Amino acid sequence: MEERLQKQEDASSLALRWAHRTQHAHGRIVHHHGAQFAACLQGISGTIALTSDGIGTKIEVAERLGRYDTLGHDLVAMVADDLAAQGAEPLVMTNVLDVDRLELPMVDALMAGLHAAATLAGIVVSGGEIAELGERVAGWGPRMHCNWSATALGVLRPGWQSVDGRQIGVGDAVIALQSQGFRANGFTAIRQALAVRYGDDWHRQPLGGGTWGEELLAPSTIYSPLVIQLRNSNIPLHGLSHLTGGGLVGKMQRTLRASGLGANLPELWPASAAMREAQELCRYSDLQAYSTWNMGNGFLLVVPPSVVVQALNLATSLGYFARLAGEITSCRTLRVRVAGVAQTLAEW
Secondary structure (H helix, E strand, O other): OHHHHHHHHHHHHHHHHHHHHHHHOOOOEEOOOOOOOOOEEOOOOOEEEEEEEEOOOHHHHHHHHOOOOOHHHHHHHHHHHHHHOOOOEEEEEEEEEEEOOOOHHHHHHHHHHHHHHHHHHOOEEEEEEEEEOHHHOOOOOOOOOEEEEEEEEEEEOOOOOOOOOOOOOOOOEEEEEEOOOOOOOOHHHHHHHHHHHHOOOHHHOEEOOEEHHHHHOOOOOOOHHHHHHHHHOOOOOOEEEEOOOOHHHHHHHHHHHOOOOEEEEOOOOOOOHHHHHHHHHHOOOHHHHHOOOOOOEEEEEEEOHHHHHHHHHHHHHOOOOEEEEEEEEOOOEEEEEEOOEEEEEEEO
16 A cells, blocks of 8 residues: 555656646746645736647557657647637646556656647646546556546737637638647547457558558647747737647638638648548548548638738748638638549538
């Protein structure tokens, strides 16, 4: 019993050490010297935004490859980019790591990755919880299994309005930001299809110059720093779409709901070869694929035509791959070009 309690204490200390390293980004945490589990924030002015999310079954890919230092990028991306999609600046996050049993090297790798991602996003990790839940948490292989989720808080600074799509107008430009891999959604369908085709060792199957496992473990790009820089540069943002659950179709429908308009997007980033093969393995139509995955596009910006060049240049300067994908239309439809052929994927 004493050994188990000591391991729990060691795991909490590891997580706390990595979390404290993120707090140089902002002076918003009131340090309490570890006396309490909750953290206090100071100096926040503006409207608060709050969101929660997790990385789902992408964790199994990490278990199969024995690599855990990239999942923090997925966790930060899911919450920070959801806040950014409202036009809010991510400030602080907490995380909950549920495990069946503790393995300190794995906890250390997870938290090191979280630190790296939080530093990139400029978000403070104020704390969290590691819960040892035994058989209630399961996974692949003999090592520690886990589920990982987070809650993040952001702010609309004084003078900032929420970006809710009401400002979108006909003729507005849509800029697409390229996605590195599948991000952290739609993995159950991919895993099941790969298992049917290749068996339980599907993660070792070759794909391009690597393997399926390596492709699926690619860390999520974090887009929130670009959104905040666009706001700081006073570039008008009429609509924002973080393309995760529901894929490109579902998220674009949400973005356009308030305006009642549509979009013609003939120049989206093309889906990767892996996504095309996943679509074939799942026997998905184009509509199903674009309603499940981002198909190569992780985030969309709707801006006035007059600022397209400025927005593209800023994105490029920050290391993002951005392109003009199309425009907003009066027709209540979503049209894209798939493999060179224009298709109407949705009407509303």
